[in-house]
Amino acid sequence: MRLSRYFLPLLKETPSEAQIVSHQLMLRAGMIRQEGAGIYAWLPLGFRVLKKIERIVREEQDRAGAVEMLMPTIQQAELWRESGRYDAYGKEMLRIKDRGEREMLYGPTNEEMITEIFRAGIRSYKDLPKLLYHIQWKFRDEIRPRFGVMRGREFLMKDAYSFDFDEAGARRSYNRMFVAYLRTFARMGLTSIPMRAETGPIGGDLSHEFIILADTGESAVYCDRRLLELPVPGADTDFEGDLQPIIDRYTSYYAATDEKHDAAAFEKQIAEADRIAARGIEVGHIFYFGTKYSEPMRAHVTGPDGKERPVEMGSYGVGVSRLAGAIIEAHHDEAGCKWPVPVAPFHVGLVNLKAGDAGTDDACERLYAALEREGVETLYDDTGARPGEKFARMDLIGLPYQLIVGPRGLENGVVEIKRRADGAREELAPEAAAEKLVADIRAALAVA
Amino acid sequence: MRLSRYFLPLLKETPSEAQIVSHQLMLRAGMIRQEGAGIYAWLPLGFRVLKKIERIVREEQDRAGAVEMLMPTIQQAELWRESGRYDAYGKEMLRIKDRGEREMLYGPTNEEMITEIFRAGIRSYKDLPKLLYHIQWKFRDEIRPRFGVMRGREFLMKDAYSFDFDEAGARRSYNRMFVAYLRTFARMGLTSIPMRAETGPIGGDLSHEFIILADTGESAVYCDRRLLELPVPGADTDFEGDLQPIIDRYTSYYAATDEKHDAAAFEKQIAEADRIAARGIEVGHIFYFGTKYSEPMRAHVTGPDGKERPVEMGSYGVGVSRLAGAIIEAHHDEAGCKWPVPVAPFHVGLVNLKAGDAGTDDACERLYAALEREGVETLYDDTGARPGEKFARMDLIGLPYQLIVGPRGLENGVVEIKRRADGAREELAPEAAAEKLVADIRAALAVA
Numbered sequence: 001m002r003l004s005r006y007f008l009p010l011l012k013e014t015p016s017e018a019q020i021v022s023h024q025l026m027l028r029a030g031m032i033r034q035e036g037a038g039i040y041a042w043l044p045l046g047f048r049v050l051k052k053i054e055r056i057v058r059e060e061q062d063r064a065g066a067v068e069m070l071m072p073t074i075q076q077a078e079l080w081r082e083s084g085r086y087d088a089y090g091k092e093m094l095r096i097k098d099r100g101e102r103e104m105l106y107g108p109t110n111e112e113m114i115t116e117i118f119r120a121g122i123r124s125y126k127d128l129p130k131l132l133y134h135i136q137w138k139f140r141d142e143i144r145p146r147f148g149v150m151r152g153r154e155f156l157m158k159d160a161y162s163f164d165f166d167e168a169g170a171r172r173s174y175n176r177m178f179v180a181y182l183r184t185f186a187r188m189g190l191t192s193i194p195m196r197a198e199t200g201p202i203g204g205d206l207s208h209e210f211i212i213l214a215d216t217g218e219s220a221v222y223c224d225r226r227l228l229e230l231p232v233p234g235a236d237t238d239f240e241g242d243l244q245p246i247i248d249r250y251t252s253y254y255a256a257t258d259e260k261h262d263a264a265a266f267e268k269q270i271a272e273a274d275r276i277a278a279r280g281i282e283v284g285h286i287f288y289f290g291t292k293y294s295e296p297m298r299a300h301v302t303g304p305d306g307k308e309r310p311v312e313m314g315s316y317g318v319g320v321s322r323l324a325g326a327i328i329e330a331h332h333d334e335a336g337c338k339w340p341v342p343v344a345p346f347h348v349g350l351v352n353l354k355a356g357d358a359g360t361d362d363a364c365e366r367l368y369a370a371l372e373r374e375g376v377e378t379l380y381d382d383t384g385a386r387p388g389e390k391f392a393r394m395d396l397i398g399l400p401y402q403l404i405v406g407p408r409g410l411e412n413g414v415v416e417i418k419r420r421a422d423g424a425r426e427e428l429a430p431e432a433a434a435e436k437l438v439a440d441i442r443a444a445l446a447v448a
Numbered sequence: 449m450r451l452s453r454y455f456l457p458l459l460k461e462t463p464s465e466a467q468i469v470s471h472q473l474m475l476r477a478g479m480i481r482q483e484g485a486g487i488y489a490w491l492p493l494g495f496r497v498l499k500k501i502e503r504i505v506r507e508e509q510d511r512a513g514a515v516e517m518l519m520p521t522i523q524q525a526e527l528w529r530e531s532g533r534y535d536a537y538g539k540e541m542l543r544i545k546d547r548g549e550r551e552m553l554y555g556p557t558n559e560e561m562i563t564e565i566f567r568a569g570i571r572s573y574k575d576l577p578k579l580l581y582h583i584q585w586k587f588r589d590e591i592r593p594r595f596g597v598m599r600g601r602e603f604l605m606k607d608a609y610s611f612d613f614d615e616a617g618a619r620r621s622y623n624r625m626f627v628a629y630l631r632t633f634a635r636m637g638l639t640s641i642p643m644r645a646e647t648g649p650i651g652g653d654l655s656h657e658f659i660i661l662a663d664t665g666e667s668a669v670y671c672d673r674r675l676l677e678l679p680v681p682g683a684d685t686d687f688e689g690d691l692q693p694i695i696d697r698y699t700s701y702y703a704a705t706d707e708k709h710d711a712a713a714f715e716k717q718i719a720e721a722d723r724i725a726a727r728g729i730e731v732g733h734i735f736y737f738g739t740k741y742s743e744p745m746r747a748h749v750t751g752p753d754g755k756e757r758p759v760e761m762g763s764y765g766v767g768v769s770r771l772a773g774a775i776i777e778a779h780h781d782e783a784g785c786k787w788p789v790p791v792a793p794f795h796v797g798l799v800n801l802k803a804g805d806a807g808t809d810d811a812c813e814r815l816y817a818a819l820e821r822e823g824v825e826t827l828y829d830d831t832g833a834r835p836g837e838k839f840a841r842m843d844l845i846g847l848p849y850q851l852i853v854g855p856r857g858l859e860n861g862v863v864e865i866k867r868r869a870d871g872a873r874e875e876l877a878p879e880a881a882a883e884k885l886v887a888d889i890r891a892a893l894a895v896a
Contacts, residue, residue: 007515007578009569033565035520035527036552041565042518044580050518067455070490070498072483072602073521073585074554079483091547096554098601099539099589104484106522106544106554117481117489121457130455132492137521137585141547153546154520 001346003381007044009033010393020216022328023148025337029397031324031345038145038153045397046324048345050156053323054135056187056342057158059447064180064239066131066160071113073137077103079112082297094141094153106139111293111315114161118311119299125165128301128311131173133160135320147216149325150281156321162314165301167290170312174206174288175243177316179233181210181284182250184318186232187447188327189340192283193223195255209257210284214329217279222266223255225274235447281326288314331421337398338420341444346379348437349399353387353406363415363430364405370434371403376441378403395420400444401437405430449794451829455492457481458841468664470776471596473785477845479772479793486593486601493845494772496793498604501771502583504635504790505606507895512628512687514579514608519561521585525551527560530745542589542601554587559741559763562609566759567747573613576749576759579621581608583768595664597773598729604769610762613749615738618760622654622736623691625764627681629658629732630698632766634680635895636775637788640731641671643703657705658732662777665727670714671703673722683895729774736762779869785846786868789892794827796885797847801835801854811863812853815882819851822886826851843868848892849885853878 009030018024026032031046042050058068074096080086086093086105094106107113114132122130135158145153162173178194185192190212197209211221233246254269256262257280266275293299294310301311319326331338341347348371352364364380371378379399381390387406394402402418409415414427417436428436457478466472474480479494490498506516522544528534534541534553542554555561562580570578583606593601610621626642633640638660645657659669681694702717704710705728714723741747742758749759767774779786789795796819800812812828819826827847829838835854842850850866857863862875865884876884 001515005513005515005578007517007569007580030569033568035561035564036522036524037550039520039522041520041561043565044515044517047517047582065453067449067453067492069455069492069495072487072489074484074487074587074602076484094544094546096542096544098542099591102485113483113489116483117491120481121455121478130453132455134495139522143547154522 001379003379003383006379008397009043010396018148020147020150020329021332022150022216022325025328025332025396026148026325029337032149038142038151040149040152040154045345049324049327049339049343050321052343053188053327054156054158054320057135057184057318057320060180060184060187061133061158061160063183063235064131064176066133066176066180068134069132070134070136071107071110071117073106073139074104075107075113077105079116080105083112083115083293084296085112092140092142094139107136108138108140109315109317110134110159111161111313112297115293115297115299115313118163119294119297122163122311123302125301125303128163128165129169129173130163131160131176133158133316147325149321151218152321155319158318158320160316162316164312165303167312170288170290170314172243174286174314175247176239177286177314178208178247178250179237179239179243181286181316181318182232183235183237185210185212185283188323188343190283190327190330191228193221193227193255193280194250195221195223195257196251196260197257197285198259206288208286209282210286211257211280211282212326212330213276213278214281214326215279216329217281219280219282220258220261221256221276221278221280222261223276224253224270225276227253227255281322281329282319283323283326284316284318286314286316332398335392336396339398339400341400341441344400345397346377346399347441348376348378348401348403349394349397350378350380351387351390351394351402351404352380352382353390353404355382355384357407359410360405360407363410367403367405367415367430367434370431371437374438376438401440403433403437449827451827451831454827456845457491458844466596468595468598468777469780470598470664470773473776473780473844474596474773477785480597486590486599488597488600488602493793497772497775497787497791498769500791501636501775502604502606502768505583505632505766505768508628508632508635509581509606509608511631511683512579512624514581514624514628516582517580518582518584519555519558519565521554521587522552523555523561525553527564528553531560531563531741532744533560540588540590542587555584556586556588557763557765558582558607559609559761560745563741563745563747563761566611567742567745570611570759571750573749573751576611576613577617577621578611579608579624581606581764595773597769599666600769603767606766606768608764610764612760613751615760618736618738618762620691622734622762623695624687625734625762626656626695626698627685627687627691629734629764629766630680631683631685633658633660633731636771636791638731638775638778639676641669641675641703641728642698643669643671643705644699644708645705645733646707654736656734657730658734659705659728659730660774660778661724661726662729662774663727664777665729667728667730668706668709669704669726669728670709671724672701672718673724675701675703729770729777730767731771731774732764732766734762734764780846783840784844787846787848789848789889792848793845794825794847795889796824796826796849796851797842797845798826798828799835799838799842799850799852800828800830801838801852803830803832805855807858808853808855811858811878815851815853815863815878818882819885824886824889849888851881851885
């Protein structure tokens with residue numbers, strides 16, 4: 001993509017309403033624009049990050065055996081009356097009346113709707129298990145939307161729902177999502193910690209939040225340092241097999257959010273050097289809630305004995321739009337974002353230090369074509385801005401690699417690669433630089 | 449995908465509320481489920497079609513040089529007051545109040561918001577042209593939602609917006625979208641006809657609807673048969689070059705919707721045998737409206753003379769969710785859907801005629817693995833249903849190819865391929881059948 005054709009409206013000043021670094025950087029780097037309290041447009045650069053996060057979430061849901069579908073944003077009030085949540089949900093639910101005065105709402109979550117869809121289509125234990133998911137915009141009318149996309153009102157979420165005949169089956173579905181979540185966040189460059197959590201308005205007995213550590217997190221969290229070093233289950237994980245040993249291993253260490261924290265157990269179970277008391281950001285939450293919805297909504301299946309019983313359910317959420325902010329919280333410095341390759345808006349920023357100079361333009365065009373041909377996503381700064389402005393811009397938007405091309409280097413037969421993560425620089429012949437970038441980026445994109 | 453793990457709730461009866469064949473088939477084939485008047489959930493099979501349509505739209509927008517972003521579904525009323533459309537829009541706009549009694553709305557279109565985003569980021573003619581698009585759910589509170597996804601209330605749309613310094617530039621942007629639309633619909637197996645149209649509430653001077661012919665279409669349309677035979681611009685079209693000759697060629701033939709129809713000209717310009725008076729479905733609509741929004745909303749750019757002037761704009765819509773229905777209207781028979789390969793939910797339906805028979809199961813597993821390995825999307829009917837039910841189901845969901853495997857054929861060393869489009873059947877050795885399917889599907893997916 002040529003920057004001259006792109007739409008990248010950077011802000012010079014940090015907007016005063018942005019309190020945390022991810023919100024500041026997303027605004028300054030032209031990733032988002034506020035269109036109302038807690039409502040954002042995703043400008044082209046931010047949109048690319050959002051899509052990459054979404055793709056990783058999707059790939060890992062598919063790998064775990066979940067089937068994708070899509071429910072609408074607008075729901076009927078009557079559906080929520082069946083479960084009893086219409087009145088219980090409170091003011092966070094955005095309630096709407098259409099032209100015929102029918103009561104509707106902008107879905108804050110989808111347990112009721114998926115239960116209705118399930119009960120209309122499935123009648124027998126023979127058709128179980130089912131594991132369905134969708135990635136859709138939701139709305140929660142927060143009283144104080146803040147922190148940009150981290151706590152917006154309109155937000156993108158992946159939610160999955162499992163349907164099993166008995167608790168053992170439901171536990172297997174839960175385990176699939178548990179492992180999928182560990183993989184999902186790791187692929188984005190995040191170390192996530194599953195923590196026993198309160199089930200809140202979703203309900204149920206068993207629940208884990210997936211938390212990443214960040215100073216700006218809203219939750220106080222406590223865990224064992226050794227949890228952070230556990231190996232992430234590989235792409236060769238057999239999701240049809242027994243995942244319980246993986247879950248047991250992860251849950252054998254102390255880890256709890258504030259509400260579940262037990263100071264005595266924390267101190268007893270963990271050596272002092274391994275105790276982590278920190279702040280965290282919730283990026284996923286999984287629930288096993290049994291028949292909480294299937295019973296009142298009569299989502300029944302017939303068992304082998306011919307008797308009907310309510311289906312066992314769980315639900316599994318990932319905050320897709322929130323993750324864009326969470327990743328920045330984990331990967332940035334004073335100059336800007338530092339995107340991990342798998343979620344970077346582009347892989348390489350190609351910096352032409354003297355646009356208009358025939359030799360420099362020509363070298364840049366060749367490099368641009370060579371990188372794009374190999375699938376390396378390149379943002380080519382072909383504008384007439386001064387070098388200092390170009391460098392600051394590239395640091396701010398935080399592409400993993402900068403490829404810097406100027407007349408002086410070219411005289412010596414070299415261009416420069418700068419790695420954003422650690423600032424390491426290297427001079428190479430243009431062809432060698434392109435080859436190195438292709439190889440490094442392919443390696444970083446390989447799914448382990 | 450194994451059917452036993454999939455969620456494909458077919459309906460035995462045609463629901464009485466469905467008047468047109470695409471609505472009937474989408475319900476019967478388990479593609480969609482109604483969740484409110486004009487509001488649908490996209491079940492897994494329908495979702496796959498929707499995603500494929502979306503991908504083709506995206507690829508052709510990108511090819512034409514448009515840059516993707518994403519605007520939110522919920523908009524502020526005040527934005528629409530700036531353009532004067534808040535009061536003018538009427539009851540089709542879904543108006544919402546949040547918990548703070550702020551007036552909001554579910555966006556029926558995005559001219560106001562994109563104009564606001566543009567004016568905040570672009571100040572100079574040097575930064576033009578810009579061509580931005582998004583693919584997002586919209587809501588129009590139709591008084592009579594009908595025809596399933598063809599005229600729903602919550603619907604998915606691609607809308608693009610162009611920003612140019614002068615009318616000549618705006619015309620070039622318009623031409624890019626004109627050509628992109630011809631390509632987009634052709635890739636889905638649709639012959640679209642651009643027709644001069646009224647601009648309606650969007651406004652402006654120049655507008656074309658893209659219409660496909662179908663008996664169930666809502667518009668009466670009139671055109672020259674020779675238009676249907678014009679070559680579609682190829683993938684090698686230079687969108688940076690002069691596209692006017694392509695547009696001139698397409699617009700040199702008579703073509704008009706009801707409102708613009710001139711019976712005298714129709715009869716004068718076209719030989720009787722070439723006159724088509726038919727019904728059509730609008731699948732796209734493009735507008736050049738100049739400064740209709742940029743003037744009241746003060747989206748100004750500075751010209752080379754240092755003077756400010758309102759930017760020249762156009763907007764360009766494709767009905768993404770509507771297209772799923774439109775494609776069925778164009779491709780079906782009494783037994784069900786007949787999906788063109790590029791938008792088919794799966795490419796091949798693998799039919800195991802005797803699930804549980806070791807030899808048949810084994811042959812199916814090998815074929816399934818071989819097809820999936822080559823990227824052929826296969827729905828494997830591994831269920832215990834009887835052959836007649838399996839055949840009817842495959843015909844109903846309309847995958848382009850059926851690969852039928854039974855013990856009798858295997859004794860003779862053959863399996864059967866049935867092509868859904870014309871019912872042609874062929875017996876081949878299993879390996880040869882897989883190879884043929886891979887080759888045929890690759891050929892059908894190649895982008896010309």
